[in-house]
Structure formats: C-alpha cells, structure tokens
C-alpha cells in the first residue's frame with residue numbers, strides 16, 4: 090500500500106466534495122431520511138470515532154449505486170431503492186460499503202490504480218493544496234467506486250468483497266438489523282431484469298458463490314444481533 094491513512098482521508102474528503110458538486114442531493118425524501126437514520130445506527134457501533142461520518146442521498150433514479158469514501162462519507166443513489174424493501178436491507182447495503190471503507194479497500198485500489206498509471210504521484214498531490222489532475226481524479230473515482238462520475242470503475246476483488254460482506258453483516262447486526270436481510274437484498278438484486286446490468290453489480294457481483302458465502306457468514310453475525318425493543 091503506497092498511500093498513508095492521512096492521504097487516504099484527504100482523498101476521501103476531496104472526492105466527496107467533487108461528487109456533491111456534480112450530483113443533486115436529496116435531503117427531504119423518506120429514503121434520504123432512512124439513509125441518515127440507518128447510517129447513524131451503523132456509525133454508532135462501528136468503533137471509528139476518527140471518521141467524519143456523512144450520509145448523503147443522491148437523486149438519480151436510474152442509477153442503483155452506493156459507496157463509502159474514506160473517513161465515512163457514505164453515498165446512496167436513489168436508484169438502489171427499487172431493490173430495497175426496508176431499513177434492514179438498506180443497512181445491508183450501507184454496512185457492506187462501510188465495510189469496504191473500514192478495511193481500507195479504496196486505499197488498496199488507489200495504490201493499484203496509481204501504480205498502473207502514474208507511479209507514486211498521488212501522495213504528493215493529495216497532500217499539496219493544488220487541484221487533482223483529471224487522470225488522478227479518474228483513478229480516485231475508480232478506486233473508491235464513484236464510477237458513475239468518472240466513467241471508469243475497478244471491480245473489487247473477491248477477497249475484498251468477502252471481507253466487506255463479513256464486516257457489513259456484523260455491523261448491521263450490532264446496529265439492530267437482522268443480517269438475513271442481506272440475503273434478501275442480494276438475491277433480489279441479482280435477479281433484477283433489464284438489458285444492461287447496473288454498474289453496482291459489476292463491482293459487486295451477486296453470484297451464487299457470493300450468496301452462499303453470505304449465507305455461511307450469517308450465523309457468526311447473528312451472535313451480535315439483538316432484536317430492537
């Protein structure tokens with residue numbers, strides 16, 4: 090890994106403000122309130138007081154997407170609510186994305202993307218005050234899952250997906266959401282009709298293997314689950 094945690098947080102902050110500049114925020118719908126409600130519940134059990142949590146909803150009905158930038162800046166696109174029935178399923182998606190951020194998968198991918206592209210320039214750019222070049226921005230976007238904004242996206246590795254699933258299931262359980270909801274979401278999402286699969290699926294393949302892996306992780310997560318009163 091070639092970028093430090095400090096650089097990663099700076100990149101997360103900058104990428105978040107880029108997204109907010111480009112996209113339309115939804116702060117009034119029931120869905121946006123659910124994103125804040127569920128996000129706060131997960132943040133409360135995530136044990137990351139160093140994160141500056143933010144729970145943004147982006148108004149884009151044709152884009153089922155969600156991601157979490159370093160430092161806990163969560164973005165949920167309205168398009169994903171087509172596949173989400175309740176807070177528990179939303180917690181499955183947000184818990185998974187937060188899991189990627191906690192495990193620093195974005196930083197791993199920034200390192201890979203930058204190594205492939207321009208070597209170690211990223212560290213200098215992140216810490217200096219100057220604007221990122223378009224190439225650097227594209228690499229950041231790809232690394233953090235902001236593909237819709239930059240037109241390019243790197244899939245997470247299977248190991249990263251598994252790790253985020255495991256962390257996400259435990260987080261949602263601790264936050265009071267039944268982890269079985271994750272299974273419902275991924276099954277429904279995998280079966281959604283349409284000619285072109287949503288981008289979120291290309292970075293988060295919902296294969297049989299994945300669904301089975303989630304199934305096998307649920308008993309562990311259930312040990313943390315307390316039904317809310």
Ligand SMILES: [Zn+2]
Pocket residue numbers: 185189245249250253292293
């Ligand atoms: Zn993922």
